[in-house]
Amino acid sequence: MTSAVHPSTSDAATSTELLLRMYRRMLMIRLFEEQVNDLYTRALMPGLAHLYIGEEAVAVGICEALRPDDYITSTHRGHGHCLAKGASPDKMFAELLGKEAGYCKGKGGSMHIADPDTGNLGANAIVGGSTGIATGAAFSAKRLGTGQVVVCFFGEGALGQGLLYEVMNLAALWKLPVIYVCENNLYNEYTHYSETTAGDILARGPAFGVPSESVDGQDVRAVHGTATRLVNRARNGEGPALLLVNTYRYMGHHVGDVSREYYRSKQEEQQWKTDRDPIKLLADHLTAQNLADRAALDRIHAEVKADIDKAVQFALAAPYPNVDKVGQDVYA
Amino acid sequence: MPEVATAIRELTLAEAIREALAEELRRDSRVFILGEDIAEAGHPFKVLTGLVSEFGPERILDTPISEAGFTAVAVGAAMTGLRPIVDIMFGDFLTLTMDQMVNQAAKIHYMSGGKWKVPMVMRTTLGATRRSAAQHSQSLHAWFCHIPGLKVVMPSTPYDAKGLLKTAIRDENPVVFFEDKMMYRLKGPVPAEEYTIPLGVADIKRAGDDITIVATSSMVQVALGAASLLEDAGISAEIIDPRTLWPLDEKTILDSVKKTSRAMVVDEGYERFGVTAEIASVIAQGAFFDLEAPVKRMGAMHVPIPFSPPLEDVTVPTEKSLFEAARALCGEK
Numbered sequence: 001m002t003s004a005v006h007p008s009t010s011d012a013a014t015s016t017e018l019l020l021r022m023y024r025r026m027l028m029i030r031l032f033e034e035q036v037n038d039l040y041t042r043a044l045m046p047g048l049a050h051l052y053i054g055e056e057a058v059a060v061g062i063c064e065a066l067r068p069d070d071y072i073t074s075t076h077r078g079h080g081h082c083l084a085k086g087a088s089p090d091k092m093f094a095e096l097l098g099k100e101a102g103y104c105k106g107k108g109g110s111m112h113i114a115d116p117d118t119g120n121l122g123a124n125a126i127v128g129g130s131t132g133i134a135t136g137a138a139f140s141a142k143r144l145g146t147g148q149v150v151v152c153f154f155g156e157g158a159l160g161q162g163l164l165y166e167v168m169n170l171a172a173l174w175k176l177p178v179i180y181v182c183e184n185n186l187y188n189e190y191t192h193y194s195e196t197t198a199g200d201i202l203a204r205g206p207a208f209g210v211p212s213e214s215v216d217g218q219d220v221r222a223v224h225g226t227a228t229r230l231v232n233r234a235r236n237g238e239g240p241a242l243l244l245v246n247t248y249r250y251m252g253h254h255v256g257d258v259s260r261e262y263y264r265s266k267q268e269e270q271q272w273k274t275d276r277d278p279i280k281l282l283a284d285h286l287t288a289q290n291l292a293d294r295a296a297l298d299r300i301h302a303e304v305k306a307d308i309d310k311a312v313q314f315a316l317a318a319p320y321p322n323v324d325k326v327g328q329d330v331y332a
Numbered sequence: 333m334p335e336v337a338t339a340i341r342e343l344t345l346a347e348a349i350r351e352a353l354a355e356e357l358r359r360d361s362r363v364f365i366l367g368e369d370i371a372e373a374g375h376p377f378k379v380l381t382g383l384v385s386e387f388g389p390e391r392i393l394d395t396p397i398s399e400a401g402f403t404a405v406a407v408g409a410a411m412t413g414l415r416p417i418v419d420i421m422f423g424d425f426l427t428l429t430m431d432q433m434v435n436q437a438a439k440i441h442y443m444s445g446g447k448w449k450v451p452m453v454m455r456t457t458l459g460a461t462r463r464s465a466a467q468h469s470q471s472l473h474a475w476f477c478h479i480p481g482l483k484v485v486m487p488s489t490p491y492d493a494k495g496l497l498k499t500a501i502r503d504e505n506p507v508v509f510f511e512d513k514m515m516y517r518l519k520g521p522v523p524a525e526e527y528t529i530p531l532g533v534a535d536i537k538r539a540g541d542d543i544t545i546v547a548t549s550s551m552v553q554v555a556l557g558a559a560s561l562l563e564d565a566g567i568s569a570e571i572i573d574p575r576t577l578w579p580l581d582e583k584t585i586l587d588s589v590k591k592t593s594r595a596m597v598v599d600e601g602y603e604r605f606g607v608t609a610e611i612a613s614v615i616a617q618g619a620f621f622d623l624e625a626p627v628k629r630m631g632a633m634h635v636p637i638p639f640s641p642p643l644e645d646v647t648v649p650t651e652k653s654l655f656e657a658a659r660a661l662c663g664e665k
Contacts, residue, residue, distance in 0.1 A: 073408075108445065112443040114443065114445075121411060121412075122448065126436070129436060132407060136406060136407055136416075137412045140412035141412070143409075162400070163431075166404075167405060169396060170401055329441055330480050331483075331505050332441050
């Protein structure tokens, strides 16, 4: 039996197939990140990682609106963006563990996943550091007439960086196909954004003539709908846009940030998890609208979990790079 | 075919650079230049005059005064199929581009395991004595030599500038190209035929037997002047111009020092922790037992460049100071 598209969601952009794909992808990010936390806790992962749990709908809703050859730039909290753009978990885990089989041969690690095959220009460990790269990629797309669009993900912490405003000015002047996506998860590391951010975030775009809007980052359908509109607009040559996505970081700034009560309450965290979880919200929608039943969603969960487990095992078993590789790739 | 005697063509450093840019813009449609006042204005030093009329404002692209921003755009454009040439008017403004050059351009190839490349050139200036004071006179090339992933080019003649710039534009890596703003009017022979000069090959600007003077960029002409004075004093100086600081042609330097047994290194950047220290160290490690005297270093004085002419003039090496130091090193031979 094929499930008919629900009358209220007859728009192709919200077809059941798309919703289930986004559900699966969000779940993949969630389980990937939980596994990262587990690897850290068990001292199996070198260094640190910044988890995307709670923000899955942002990356997934936006990347589902992109073509495979469209570009993204990502951040230190980048695993979700990379996976949403099509990265495979095995090479991601391998990179996080510093293995040769990783996306960057183990040379980049958690904060520098990059992959030309999926249009990923790279995660970036300098806050706001990739805003220029994204704008430059949009410059190429326009100059070369490729029709590509670039999505520049950054956190609200990057609103404090001057580079963002320099390149937004350039993108507006040159009408570049770039969408600046500000993920406001409320915290610049360990500080509430209201303590660091003057004025209205959305007013920053119009100052440069860049159309700006906000969307509920826990509602993947809303994110996807808004992103689709802005992507089409950029692809049609109408220039850059600023999208403010309101979301929440469930975990600490990084995996080691476990005692967080000095900057936010457990109650606040619990409220988001209970009432505003993007995966739960989509599951509720799918079941309430009879687009999928619990058993189908459980099956997806089991499949994703099996994939993630397999990917972790692959990465754990993969060899480290030989030390003679240390001097390779400094120059092309 | 009868032999045709071609007159040796002379160009200024500015003309040679403009010709290199024009040739590469013609050769490769991916190449474009971006920077402040470079199109109709042709750059304040007039190095780019006329390029916009041939290549149009899309390829000779005027930018806002946003050095970090347009450098960052160049990095992204270089990764995605274009070959940008960034124009940073005064080398002092490089400070504004440092995150993009050091944390982004230099590292992207390595961090991505070799998957992304950043084929871009940053052209900028160095050099004091233009009476431009502390924020328009510095020679900051050493900073870039310190960073793996960048290449650093320091031409000293119109011929070298043209050949090296063409190579830099064709390179697959970020290359920082320093031009001495006081030398734009310096004339020299430049053949009309196509040629390039590889990065990492030093040039012996003057052969000699008694002392090796390794000189870079603006200091090459100063060293050549000093060599004439030394010759009058009976000292034969060999002038080695590394032409590129990274990659660095250590062999040519060491071969010369082994021959002469005395060495000086002169560079217009700050002497402390600078280029002269690195090259002196290369000499000390590679030719220690050939040396008859310690390696002498000369660079800019450790002060912000002052405005007042008599003050500014003593902050950088001159023909006279070089001559005197070389003569002392040779035991007033």
